[in-house]
Amino acid sequence: MVADEQAPRPAEPRPGTNSNNGSGEPVPEATSATREAPKSLEDQRAEELWGRRAAGLKQLETAIAQEDLLMRNMVQTMDRGTAGQWLAGFICSKPWDCLPQNRDKWIEAMLFAVERNDLPICKEILGLVATIISMESGFRADPPAVDPSRGETTTSLMDRAEKELHQKFGKIMAIPPVPQLYSAYKDRYYPRLAACKTEGEIEVVARTIAEELKKDAANLPGFIRAVIYKEIDKVANVVRTKGSMQLNFSRAKQVMLDRGEQFTEQELSDYMYTIPGGVDVGVAALKPMFVQYAARFATPGNLSWLFLVGMDYNYGPFSSRNMMEQIRIRDLSGRKVALDGDFLHYDDKARPSRRESETLLATAAIFPKTPKSDILDALLLEKDRQYIYTELHETIAEAHRHKFGETPFAVIGDLWMGQNAQIKHGMTWKTRSYLRKLDRYLNGIPWDQD
Numbered sequence: 001m002v003a004d005e006q007a008p009r010p011a012e013p014r015p016g017t018n019s020n021n022g023s024g025e026p027v028p029e030a031t032s033a034t035r036e037a038p039k040s041l042e043d044q045r046a047e048e049l050w051g052r053r054a055a056g057l058k059q060l061e062t063a064i065a066q067e068d069l070l071m072r073n074m075v076q077t078m079d080r081g082t083a084g085q086w087l088a089g090f091i092c093s094k095p096w097d098c099l100p101q102n103r104d105k106w107i108e109a110m111l112f113a114v115e116r117n118d119l120p121i122c123k124e125i126l127g128l129v130a131t132i133i134s135m136e137s138g139f140r141a142d143p144p145a146v147d148p149s150r151g152e153t154t155t156s157l158m159d160r161a162e163k164e165l166h167q168k169f170g171k172i173m174a175i176p177p178v179p180q181l182y183s184a185y186k187d188r189y190y191p192r193l194a195a196c197k198t199e200g201e202i203e204v205v206a207r208t209i210a211e212e213l214k215k216d217a218a219n220l221p222g223f224i225r226a227v228i229y230k231e232i233d234k235v236a237n238v239v240r241t242k243g244s245m246q247l248n249f250s251r252a253k254q255v256m257l258d259r260g261e262q263f264t265e266q267e268l269s270d271y272m273y274t275i276p277g278g279v280d281v282g283v284a285a286l287k288p289m290f291v292q293y294a295a296r297f298a299t300p301g302n303l304s305w306l307f308l309v310g311m312d313y314n315y316g317p318f319s320s321r322n323m324m325e326q327i328r329i330r331d332l333s334g335r336k337v338a339l340d341g342d343f344l345h346y347d348d349k350a351r352p353s354r355r356e357s358e359t360l361l362a363t364a365a366i367f368p369k370t371p372k373s374d375i376l377d378a379l380l381l382e383k384d385r386q387y388i389y390t391e392l393h394e395t396i397a398e399a400h401r402h403k404f405g406e407t408p409f410a411v412i413g414d415l416w417m418g419q420n421a422q423i424k425h426g427m428t429w430k431t432r433s434y435l436r437k438l439d440r441y442l443n444g445i446p447w448d449q450d
Contacts, residue, residue, distance in 0.1 A: 046351040053380040063389035070295035075122035113283040136246035142200040210236035243272035245282030250350035320410035328400040333362040
């Protein structure tokens, strides 16, 4: 099924694995599909934007240097032994419900992840991580594929996926020999998928399908082969959020590259389905928000900033910070701007696209003399700590402060309250329900106990 808990965890770049461009920015891994298919115009444009983002991050590296020190002054640090005892005091109780026989493994995984990601061992990060693990997977390294309490089965999940496939590629699905090939794959793999109980089991079957499909695609007409090559990665990684902290896989690949570690997609997926690996990668994704919100938003005795870190873990890096910026942009421009935390549009590989967003157009209206390309270069940093140090943000904040007064660092957007969120191995939660649950968990943590 999945790798055991001692799965190899590469710590240094190695020949033959995906690398980066020297600035910590991800470069798409060269799979057999991408080697066979020429780069599309969409891929070329995305790579150009990634390059511009990398340059912007590099220029602002020194600006974020002080945040780490400020963060460490705001959290309740502990030694390793005390931290373990503190976690042991509550993670097996409700609502966290870690099984007592697995408690020590999970505690060690959390301590390891905090140390591995160069964060201080403190109550804030450990309490938040324990909460996210419980909410997202119920302390399972390989979560169930579906939630039977909601009336779902693996079969119903596959039937829905099949319907979506026909809706998206209906015309191609009718062109010979695709119908015959699809029927053969369904006969061979549908029973195996229907028998899967966990995400990891589904991944094993999905990888087999993807490898076989690559071989069969070589005998298909060129335009059909091109579609298969474009979609093959989605087949291999059909489970989009993985492991005990249910991190989006595109995000997982990026945070590991940012940390300087090289994994193939299969290595990273296997690592995320171990107890230490799933927590390690999840904490790596939490770290940027944790550091910046503690440094810029925390006040003694007030843990509201921690709620925003947990919220942004699910809805996208710095979403709550970015929604506050969108409010400023909306106020200054007088234009309609969706408060969704995304300044730009993104493609299905989580790369910024060239399609102009409402936020970009509204910002350009505020500063008509500023080249739109300069505005775009700043907005490309929206998922990073560096954005608030750009000249664009500082100008927006000052203009809004002058006209409307002071604003908070981050907010919970009203428009989110009626929307859905995908958490806990594919379950659909209303945003309001998820935020209430997060709030209940965080307020239940015994912060004052040693």
